[in-house]
């Protein structure tokens with residue numbers, strides 16, 4: 001695991017964008033694994049900035065997102081498909097039909113395997129972007145998730161529901177299930193890039209980097225990956 005401690009959240013976004021930019025230069029038809037949440041918003045803004053200045057193109061790229069809420073249609077403003085369209089896909093030259101986000105409305109029995117088959121048909125993921133939950137989750141792989149898991153439905157942990165409730169209105173339906181790539185899926189990507197900012201993530205980052213490899217901190221599985229890069233700001237890296 002390569003751990004980079006950057007001076008600021010802005011610098012985390014810039015260094016993260018450098019990783020994606022150099023991949024797109026060397027492999028214009030790269031398969032990207034993408035994430036949602038607050039953390040990658042600055043990364044996507046930086047990628048959009050580089051695209052607009054003519055330094056970066058995603059015309060040949062394909063992308064697979066980590067997860068989606070079960071029960072939210074793509075046009076729902078809290079869906080991760082909506083998020084991706086808003087912050088990235090509509091702002092760059094990636095072909096929308098070359099972007100995949102798990103389908104929150106699909107048959108839960110078959111949706112996971114179907115998504116795995118789509119990733120495999122694309123040749124696997126070259127670079128998987130990740131954030132981390134305060135309880136060490138990656139994607140929506142909550143503590144106790146199997147380290148070998150594939151894409152499937154997961155029940156969200158109470159802390160995750162509380163952490164993500166800020167995105168939902170008081171009277172709005174907040175899903176308690178999600179479809180998520182598994183830890184096995186994430187480990188199969190050729191490179192992983194986890195970004196974390198802010199002191200609320202400091203304990204999770206410490207457990208991921210310095211703790212034992214354990215299902216109680218799903219992100220610790222990245223210690224097993226041969227090419228895992230972690231970029232944190234000083235606050236998120238404050239307990240290392």
Ligand code: GLP
Pocket residue numbers: 035036037038039040066067130131132133134137138139140160164
């Ligand atoms: C969500 C997502 C994760 C994300 C995590 C942290 O639950 N499923 O992919 O990494 O929250 O989000 P944030 O970056 O907003 O702290």
